[in-house]
Amino acid sequence: MVLQDINQALQRGDVNGVKQGVQEALDNNLEPRQILVDGLLSAMEVIGVKFKNNEVFVPEVLIAARAMNAGMELLKPKLVETGVKPIGNVVLGTVKGDLHDIGKNLVRMMFEGVGLTVFDLGVDVSAEKFVEAIQEHDPEIVGLSALLTTTMGEMKKVIQAIEDAGLRDKVRIMVGGAPVTSKFAQEIGADLYAKDAAEASFEAKKLVQ
């Protein structure tokens, strides 16, 4: 069955396989929503679980995510047409002073892998930029990434700025990155900490549902 093929192709990171599968499914008049959920997202979930268990690692997740993006390009117009909405919005970025983005990219991919729309602000993002993006995109979740012990403190500043802008009650703030701990997350007043991208996406999904 074609959804099964898409699922398998995505897990292998086979870009062409996913594209062909999605096209075939659309040609067969399968529902776009079903293609998304049973073809793409369920495969990303498998990858996420394997990643969490260390069975696969960062490169495989990126390769799989690339395949998912290829499929999404074909699928997106149809999803919009049929009125399928993302399950929620996320504003995500690496804080000021820090240029590490691979972990953050992985988090974005896993978020997209559970059906969230992510506004990725990139790296070296100032507190003001986060605030502006929240005002613009009205996300349910804000994700902050920091990989340096010297930039972890910047997360606190971002949370403060969100509070000062009167937006703190509108968003749930999630933090992560190698040196960040759940204790640190609590101390700076974040709502959630996740130690890896898979966990982050499970938690995010729970939050918006």
Next chain:
Amino acid sequence: MKILIRSNHREQEVPFRPGETVFNALIRSRVPMDSYCGGKGTCGKCKVYWVQEAREVLACQLPAEDGMIIETTTSQDVQVLASSIEKTFNLNPIVAAHSGAWGVAVDIGTTTMVGYLLDLQTGQELAVTSMANPQRVYGADVISRIAYTQENPGGVEELQKILVQALNGIITNLCDVGQIRKDNIKAMTIAGNTVILHTLLGVSAVSIANAPFEPIFSHGQTLAAKELGIEMAEEGSIFTLPCVSGYVGADIIGGLLVCDLEKEDSYGLLIDIGTNGEIVLGNKRQMIACSTAAGPAFEGAKISSGMAGVRGAIASFSLRDGARVYETIGGAAPLGICGSGLMDIMAELLAHGFIDSTGAFAASDGLAPWQREMLTTVNGMPAFVVVPGTDITFTQRDVREVQLAKGAIRAGVFTLLKEGQIAPAQIGTVFLAGGFGNFVDVHSACVVGLIPEELEERVVRIGNGAGLGAKLCLLDKTEFDRGIELKKRIQYIELSTRADFQELFMDAMFF
């Protein structure tokens, strides 16, 4: 208010300030402590034993209380690299020398420091001494130390003071061994990374920790010994070698003075592996350099059974006819695995198909019975039993840590190759510097892919290149000038702003 510290069968009373943690109290009293995170509670290395409560706790999470009895078990001093390859030079000392004039060359590493005492008139080396860098207690890597100065007023001065004290300690040792007086030391040359040189001069290095990572100074500095409080001749001078950038420091310039890349037609590659990997690629026509963050995995940190290269560490490992063969430092009973052992284990597991090219442990039905017997599970994940009957294992998680570290270094190498538009095979010589570079088995490093595999036959170890470079500068001032020229010639490549780095890093993580 005091706590009582017991370590290695010695007792010592340590005062503390109200509200202070045990960790901070110990640091202020200069009690050696292991820490990678500088007291943030994240690395788990500052574990101590609280005698009254009979339990292990992290010193940095433990508020000090009057009368506490604390046992520490800090590892013995790490193996230090003092000897390097031989290098010829013209005797033309950096300061005018008469008979009875001596000089000291120092390499201040992040973890250890080495000092050499040299006769400026004859060039003869009289003594060598080494010690742990006392700044270690503020964090294993330089970033954690900068974080300390960010959070603690007076931290910059504290880091400077402790380093100057250590340099004076080195001078005292050298003078003892060489049987000379301190005021006969007329000059001192110093190599070290950019952050360390900032701390030595009492300059905040915060700007190096945050994008765009600009140092406050990178030129070689000449200072009066008096100004820094270094105990040597009144009129004595101190020279620091120049740095290339915030993360390619004077230690690398020192190494380059040893390997002469810029004099050759064929390309040479200098790789200095520590928590950061600094890499320089060059020949007569071009010189390019980058710094890539490997993390402390090669020093045993973040590895489940990892440890520093001290007594009891498994330093080499192989599988012969289905049997494990290993050696430990000092021939002691095995306690864990250090960097060189780690690379050997990784290489053997790859060579024997325990681990596939993605870094995953092979499914057990693909393995021979003797191989299956060597595996176990740790936290539900496969692991290789390194020493049967102990909990020294090499886990799936550990493989992932190795992949990040070796991926970062390899991606740095390949970024430079790409930038210079040259193929690996065009490289004539690979110079390996630094402690890890000196102890790691070259074959293993090539199997794992830390060094491009086709270059295995072309690897030369230069040992402590930074220290040798500092010596050259002390004895021949044209070498010091050459260092300044090198600084000007080298084009620095910042990896963190390159769009293609992620792709190269992903490729480099596979085996």
